[in-house]
Amino acid sequence: MSNLAKLAITNIAMHGDTDIFPFPIENALFFDKLETIANLLPEIERKFEDWLSSYPVEAIRTCIPVGYTGFRWATLIDPIWNAFLLFQVLKAADAIEKARLPKEKNTVFSYRFQPDEVGGTLFNKDVNWKKYYQNAIEIADSKEFSYVVRFDISDFYNRIYHHRLDQALVHAGVDSNVVFRIKKILQDISINVSYGLPVGGNAARILAEILLNPMDQLMASKRIRYCRFVDDYIVFADSKEDGFRKLNWCADYLLRNEGLSLSKGKTQLQKCSEFIAHAKATIEGQDDTKSRERAAFLQIHIHYDPYSATADEDYHELKEKLDKFDIISLIKNEIRKSQIHQALGKQLMSAVRFLEGEKLNLALNVICSNFDALYPVLPTVMQVVSKKLTQTDANTQQKVGDLIYDLIDNDSYLLQTDNNAAYSVRILSRINSEKSNQAIDALYSRTTSPLVKANCIYAMTNLQNHYWLSDIKSRFSTLSKWERRAFIAASYSLRDEGKHWRDHTSEQFTVLEKYLKEWISSKNPLTSGWKLPL
Numbered sequence: 001m002s003n004l005a006k007l008a009i010t011n012i013a014m015h016g017d018t019d020i021f022p023f024p025i026e027n028a029l030f031f032d033k034l035e036t037i038a039n040l041l042p043e044i045e046r047k048f049e050d051w052l053s054s055y056p057v058e059a060i061r062t063c064i065p066v067g068y069t070g071f072r073w074a075t076l077i078d079p080i081w082n083a084f085l086l087f088q089v090l091k092a093a094d095a096i097e098k099a100r101l102p103k104e105k106n107t108v109f110s111y112r113f114q115p116d117e118v119g120g121t122l123f124n125k126d127v128n129w130k131k132y133y134q135n136a137i138e139i140a141d142s143k144e145f146s147y148v149v150r151f152d153i154s155d156f157y158n159r160i161y162h163h164r165l166d167q168a169l170v171h172a173g174v175d176s177n178v179v180f181r182i183k184k185i186l187q188d189i190s191i192n193v194s195y196g197l198p199v200g201g202n203a204a205r206i207l208a209e210i211l212l213n214p215m216d217q218l219m220a221s222k223r224i225r226y227c228r229f230v231d232d233y234i235v236f237a238d239s240k241e242d243g244f245r246k247l248n249w250c251a252d253y254l255l256r257n258e259g260l261s262l263s264k265g266k267t268q269l270q271k272c273s274e275f276i277a278h279a280k281a282t283i284e285g286q287d288d289t290k291s292r293e294r295a296a297f298l299q300i301h302i303h304y305d306p307y308s309a310t311a312d313e314d315y316h317e318l319k320e321k322l323d324k325f326d327i328i329s330l331i332k333n334e335i336r337k338s339q340i341h342q343a344l345g346k347q348l349m350s351a352v353r354f355l356e357g358e359k360l361n362l363a364l365n366v367i368c369s370n371f372d373a374l375y376p377v378l379p380t381v382m383q384v385v386s387k388k389l390t391q392t393d394a395n396t397q398q399k400v401g402d403l404i405y406d407l408i409d410n411d412s413y414l415l416q417t418d419n420n421a422a423y424s425v426r427i428l429s430r431i432n433s434e435k436s437n438q439a440i441d442a443l444y445s446r447t448t449s450p451l452v453k454a455n456c457i458y459a460m461t462n463l464q465n466h467y468w469l470s471d472i473k474s475r476f477s478t479l480s481k482w483e484r485r486a487f488i489a490a491s492y493s494l495r496d497e498g499k500h501w502r503d504h505t506s507e508q509f510t511v512l513e514k515y516l517k518e519w520i521s522s523k524n525p526l527t528s529g530w531k532l533p534l
Contacts, residue, residue, distance in 0.1 A: 003117065005041040008087040009034050010120035011202065017082050018074075018200035020064060020379070022422050022455060025489065026079040026512070028533045029519045036515065040080070041087045048181060055510060057081045057188035058481055059198065060451050062418040067376050068339060073158055074419070075198030076451060077189060078481060080512050082201065085185050089203040090115075092174040092182070093122075096210045099172035101220060103127055106135050108216055110230045111205045122202055132229040133283045139225065140272040140279075145236040147243040148275040151250070151267040153231035153260050157197045157204060160211055161259055162186055165197075168210045182207070195259075205230075215253055224249075234275075243269045282343075294333075294344060297325050302350040319354050327351045328363050335366075335373040345377040349384045360388060361396045368403045371414055378414065382423035386534070389430045401431045408439045411446075418449040425452065426534050429459035437465050450480035455534075457486035461493050462531045470494060473501055477508075485516050489532055492525050 013031035016023055030037050044051045060076040077085065097113040103124070109132035114124040140148055153159075162183055169179045190196045197204040208230060219226060224246055226235040235250065237243035247269065254260040270278070283298065300321055331348050334340050352363050367374065367381060374381050389400055404424050407415050415421045421443060428436040437460070444456040460468050469490045472479075476487060488509070491498035502517065509517060523530040 002038065002042050002087075004090045005038040005087050006034065007115055007117050007120065007122075008041065008083055008090055009038045010117070011122055012079075012083055012086065014120040017079070017086075018076065020074045020200040021076045021419060021451070022383075022426055022534075024076075024079060025458065025532055025534070026485070026516070029516055030079070030083070032522075033515060033519060037083065040511070041084055044080075044084050045087075045181070048184075052184070052188070055080070057185055059189045060418075060449075060482070062449065062451060064417055064419050065375065065378070067342070071417075072155070072199065074200050075189060077198055077201070078512075081185060081189075082203075085182065086201070086203045088178050088181050088185070089206050090122075091178045092169060092172070092210075093206050095173045096169075096206060096213075100209060100213050101216050105220075107220070107226065108209075108228050109135070110228065111202075111209055113206065122206075129229050130283055132227055132232075132234075133279050136227045136234045137276055137279045139227070139236055140275050145225070145238060145272060147237040147240055148270050148272055149233075149235040149237060149243045149247045149250075149268070150270065150275070151233050151235075151247065151262045153254065154263040156231040156260065157199045157208065158195070159260055160195060160197050160208065162190075162194045162196075164258055165207060165211050168213060169207075172210055172213075211258070214257070215250075218253070219250075222249075237269075240269065293325065294330065297330060297351075298344060298347055300347075302347060322351050322354050325351070327355065328359065328366060331363065331366055335370040340373060340376060342376050345374060346380050349377065349380045352384050353388065355388075356391070361392050364388065364392055364396050365399060368400050371403065371407075375414060378420055379423055382420070382427060386423070386426045386430060389427065397431060400427065401433065401435065404428055405435050405439050408443055418447070418451050421447065421449070421452045422455040425455040425459045429462045429534050432463055437463060437468070441468065450482040453480070454482035454486040457483060457490050458532050458534055461486075461490040462534060464493060466494055470497060473497075476505065481510075485513060488513055488517055489520050492520050495526060 009030050013027050013034060016027060058078045058081075061073055062076075063071050064074045066072050093113045093115075100112075101108050103109075103112050109127050109129070111122075112124040112127045113122060115122050136148075139145070165186075166179055166183055169182070170176070186197065187194065189198055197207055212228070212231070216228065224235060226233055228234075233250065235243070235246050237246055247267070251262050254262070300318075302318065302322070327348060330344075331352075334344060334348065352360070352367070355363050364385060367385065371378065371381070385400060389397060392400075404427055406412075407424065415424055425440055425443065428440055440456050440459050440463075444453055447453060457469070457472065469487070472487055472490075473494075476484065479487060488502070491502055494501070506514070506517065525531070
């Protein structure tokens with residue numbers, strides 16, 4: 001078994017293939033059958049063209065909210081091809097990291113490759129977005145410069161030109177066969193359009209860094225002092241005129257060489273003192289200097305690894321830190337604002353995972369009374385609600401259920417995006433009621449999204465709605481890949497009817513579908529009470 005194949009599967013299984021979409025059940029399959037799937041990846045590599053013909057690359061592309069009024073495309077890749085793409089990119093990752101500006105220069109702070117084969121992580125946790133801002137504040141406060149230019153690249157991931165990416169990989173010394181396979185998968189994902197990286201996964205994060213590396217190297221050669229996190233730049237200038245000169249150079253370089261343009265709404269020239277005030281407010285979640293509790297709360301690193309050798313100690317240590325803060329008051333204060341601070345909102349939702357008893361009931365009641373105010377972080381909110389709902393009392397569960405029923409019945413804008421709708425179904429999978437079944441059926445009937453439909457099938461499986469699932473059976477051949485896998489998992493709840501169907505249909509199953517079938521079978525869901533890990 002290849003170490004890099006194992007690392008790719010471990011990363012996906014333990015940390016998810018994306019930070020955007022609901023955690024696919026295939027990731028749990030990868031976790032349990034790590035060696036089997038890891039051994040498959042080199043086999044795909046050996047017979048790459050055959051696999052492309054017999055099992056074409058597919059992906060779900062959907063529009064997701066960014067902030068209150070912005071949107072962007074996000075991509076959910078077929079699990080096998082997603083794993084294979086990451087496997088190929090990991091083959092290139094060492095060369096990519098060596099080609100980049102050294103992290104010791106404190107210039108580029110995004111996704112520094114430092115893999116942990118045991119924990120399955122890929123990046124140096126100490127080099128991150130917060131360090132990017134902290135370092136920029138330090139430079140701005142040094143009195144060496146008078147002005148700061150801030151900008152980011154408009155629609156960066158979706159506008160990356162594949163040919164330029166290929167060139168950057170070749171210049172970094174990546175094997176030409178690896179470059180070819182990466183390019184082919186990206187082209188198939190983008191339906192043969194020659195630009196765009198799939199937003200959300202670690203493979204794209206690594207590739208994006210090598211594309212911007214030529215500009216990094218050139219800026220270093222020109223002695224331009226700056227900090228970068230992905231496509232966000234902070235450039236330091238001696239004067240207003242020097243700031244505009246450097247901004248013009250950056251804009252010209254990106255447009256001329258990469259076909260990329262700067263975001264008009266996010267490009268600013270500021271005095272260093274103005275930038276420092278903005279940056280501190282950004283990383284501390286404060287609008288004034290009195291908000292020290294929020295600033296201190298944002299400094300906590302809320303991360304818990306249940307697979308760590310010191311998992312129990314880590315959990316209790318983190319819980320003690322969080323107990324020092326009034327999480328519910330912080331949530332209430334945030335939702336009273338006209339617009340929430342998104343980093344603080346996500347941090348608060350992470351903290352809710354550690355609440356228990358009456359505090360948890362109160363937190364979920366406050367959250368569910370203010371879904372609209374939390375719209376920019378709604379996927380994170382719904383993840384937390386789904387995971388914690390069964391630990392709350394009956395009144396809280398009913399309130400949450402009633403909220404989701406109303407949102408679906410009224411076709412609320414909150415669930416107009418496929419991703420949010422899929423998360424809402426996962427919440428309903430925790431509430432076994434007639435209304436839940438009706439709401440899921442209504443959503444399934446009116447959507448065309450494979451993402452939403454597959455999650456509806458998952459939910460009905462865990463709710464044991466045998467009649468509804470049986471009705472899906474006759475349409476199996478017309479279902480999308482995502483729905484097919486969902487129904488194969490669901491078929492085990494149909495007892496003899498499901499067994500009879502599998503016996504007569506399994507010859508049509510793809511490799512991944514067969515692995516999924518064997519995995520679900522090994523769980524003995526009918527006798528063990530095991531449910532799909534939603």
